[in-house]
Amino acid sequence: MPGFELFGDSERKELQDVLDNGVLMRYGFDGMRNGHWKAKELEKALQDKLQVNHAQLVSSGTAAVSVALATAGIGAGDEVIMPTFTFVASFEAIMMLGAIPILVDIDDTLTLDPKAVEDAITNKTKAIMPVHMCGSMANLHALQDICNKHSLILIEDSSQATGATYNGKPLGSIGDLGCLSLDFVKIITAGEGGAVLTNNEAFYRHADHYSDHGHDHVGNDRGAETHPFLGYNFRISELHAAVGLAQLRRLDEFVAIQKKNYSIIREALSHIPQVTFRTVPEGGEESYSFLSFFLLDLETSRKVIQAFKENGIDACWNYYDNNWHYIRKWEHLKTLKTLYPLSMEVKEGLEYLKSQTFEQSDHYIGRNISCLIKLSWTEEEVRERAKKMVKAITSVLK
Ligand SMILES: Cc1ncc(COP(=O)(O)O)c(C=O)c1O
Numbered sequence: 001m002p003g004f005e006l007f008g009d010s011e012r013k014e015l016q017d018v019l020d021n022g023v024l025m026r027y028g029f030d031g032m033r034n035g036h037w038k039a040k041e042l043e044k045a046l047q048d049k050l051q052v053n054h055a056q057l058v059s060s061g062t063a064a065v066s067v068a069l070a071t072a073g074i075g076a077g078d079e080v081i082m083p084t085f086t087f088v089a090s091f092e093a094i095m096m097l098g099a100i101p102i103l104v105d106i107d108d109t110l111t112l113d114p115k116a117v118e119d120a121i122t123n124k125t126k127a128i129m130p131v132h133m134c135g136s137m138a139n140l141h142a143l144q145d146i147c148n149k150h151s152l153i154l155i156e157d158s159s160q161a162t163g164a165t166y167n168g169k170p171l172g173s174i175g176d177l178g179c180l181s182l183d184f185v186k187i188i189t190a191g192e193g194g195a196v197l198t199n200n201e202a203f204y205r206h207a208d209h210y211s212d213h214g215h216d217h218v219g220n221d222r223g224a225e226t227h228p229f230l231g232y233n234f235r236i237s238e239l240h241a242a243v244g245l246a247q248l249r250r251l252d253e254f255v256a257i258q259k260k261n262y263s264i265i266r267e268a269l270s271h272i273p274q275v276t277f278r279t280v281p282e283g284g285e286e287s288y289s290f291l292s293f294f295l296l297d298l299e300t301s302r303k304v305i306q307a308f309k310e311n312g313i314d315a316c317w318n319y320y321d322n323n324w325h326y327i328r329k330w331e332h333l334k335t336l337k338t339l340y341p342l343s344m345e346v347k348e349g350l351e352y353l354k355s356q357t358f359e360q361s362d363h364y365i366g367r368n369i370s371c372l373i374k375l376s377w378t379e380e381e382v383r384e385r386a387k388k389m390v391k392a393i394t395s396v397l398k
Contacts, residue, residue, distance in 0.1 A: 003188040003247045005376045014242035024238050028222040039241040045248050050170040052197040054204035058211045061159040061181020063234040064194035065093035068177040071206035072153045077345040078126040083112045084327040084361040086131040100349035105360040108279040114142035127153040132161035132171050134370045135289035139281040140166050140174050162187045163255040163287035172197045182244050187289050190244030193236045258288035258373045261382045265291050268386035290370045298366035307392035315372035319365050
C-alpha cells in the first residue's frame with residue numbers, strides 16, 4: 001500500500017520548490033511566496049481526481065474525521081455509528097468532540113454490516129461512518145438508504161482505500177463527507193496529512209474555517225480576519241502538501257501496480273477450495289492495496305499466519321488479537337482510560353462496551369487474513385511469494 005516505497009524525484013522536486021521559496025505555511029505571506037501555494041494546488045488536484053466540489057487539507061486523517069464531524073454540527077452527546085474493525089483513530093476523532101462512538105458489527109465485506117447499523121440507530125444517532133478497510137468498501141448503497149430513511153449524515157473514512165471506486169465514483173466522494181489520510185503508510189503519502197472531501201458548500205466553509213482557528217479567510221490580511229465560530233489548528237504545512245501533490249499525480253500508477261501484484265497472488269490462492277475472498281459490494285472496484293481472504297476458522301488462520309512467518313512471507317495479518325484495528329484489544333476504550341475527565345454523557349454512552357460482545361465480527365475477523373500488496377516487488381518476487389503462500393496454506397490444511 002505505501003506510496004513511500006516509490007518516493008522519488010517528483011516528490012523531491014515539489015519539496016525542493018517549497019524549500020527554495022521558503023514559505024512553509026499554507027496561509028498568508030502572499031508577497032513572499034511568489035505564487036507558491038502547494039496546499040491549494042493539492043486541494044484542487046484532489047477535487048479533480050476524487051470528483052468532489054471541495055477538498056480541505058488538514059494535518060492528519062484523524063483530524064479529517066474530527067473536522068468532518070464538526071462541519072456537520074456533530075458534538076456533545078451525539079452518537080456516531082462506526083465499525084468494530086477500523087483504526088483507533090475512528091473513536092478518538094468522535095470522542096474528541098464529546099460525541100459517542102457506537103460500535104457495530106462488520107460482515108464479509110470487512111466493513112459495516114447494514115443490518116447491524118439499522119439495529120443500532122437511536123434518537124441520538126447523527127451519523128454513520130463506514131471505514132473502507134484494507135482497500136475495499138462498505139455497501140454504500142444500503143448505508144445511503146439507511147441515512148436517507150433516518151435523516152443521518154454519511155461520513156466515509158476512505159483512508160485505507162484511496163483509489164478504489166463504487167459504481168464508478170471514487171470512495172470518499174459518495175457520502176455527505178469523505179475523509180482520507182495521507183500518513184506515511186497510506187497508498188499516497190504526504191508524510192503526515194489528511195483531507196475532508198464534500199460537495200456541500202456549507203460543510204466545506206466550516207471545514208476551511210474550523211481547521212484554522214475559525215479564521216474566515218476573507219481578504220489577504222490574516223491579522224484582520226474575523227472568526228464566525230470557534231475553531232482549532234488542524235493545518236497542513238506546505239512541505240507536506242508538496243509531497244502529497246507529487247504522490248497524488250502517481251495514484252493511477254500505484255493502483256495499477258497493486259492490481260497486477262494482487263491479481264497474481266489471488267489467482268494462485270483461488271485454487272485452494274478452503275480459501276474464500278472478502279466480498280466486494282456490487283459495483284465496487286478495490287484499490288488492490290490488500291488481498292483479504294477467509295479460512296475455515298480462527299485456529300486455521302493463526303496457524304497459517306505462523307506458517308507465513310516461518311516461510312518469510314511478511315505483511316500478512318489476522319486482526320483478531322490486533323491492538324490497533326479491532327475492538328477485542330481496545331481495553332483503554334472499554335475502561336475509559338483518559339488523561340482528563342470525560343462528560344457523564346460520554347461515560348454513560350459507552351457503558352454498553354463493558355458487556356456487549358461482537359460475535360459476528362469475531363466470526364469474520366477470526367477467519368480473515370489480510371496481506372499488504374507492495375509496490376516495490378518485481379513480478380518474479382510476486383510469483384515466488386504466491387507459490388510460497390499456497391504451499392504454507394496447504395501445509396496447514398493437510
Ligand atoms: C481507516 C483509518 N482512518 C484514519 C486513520 C488516521 O490517519 P492518520 O494516521 O493520518 O491520523 C487511519 C490511519 O491508519 C486509518 O487507517
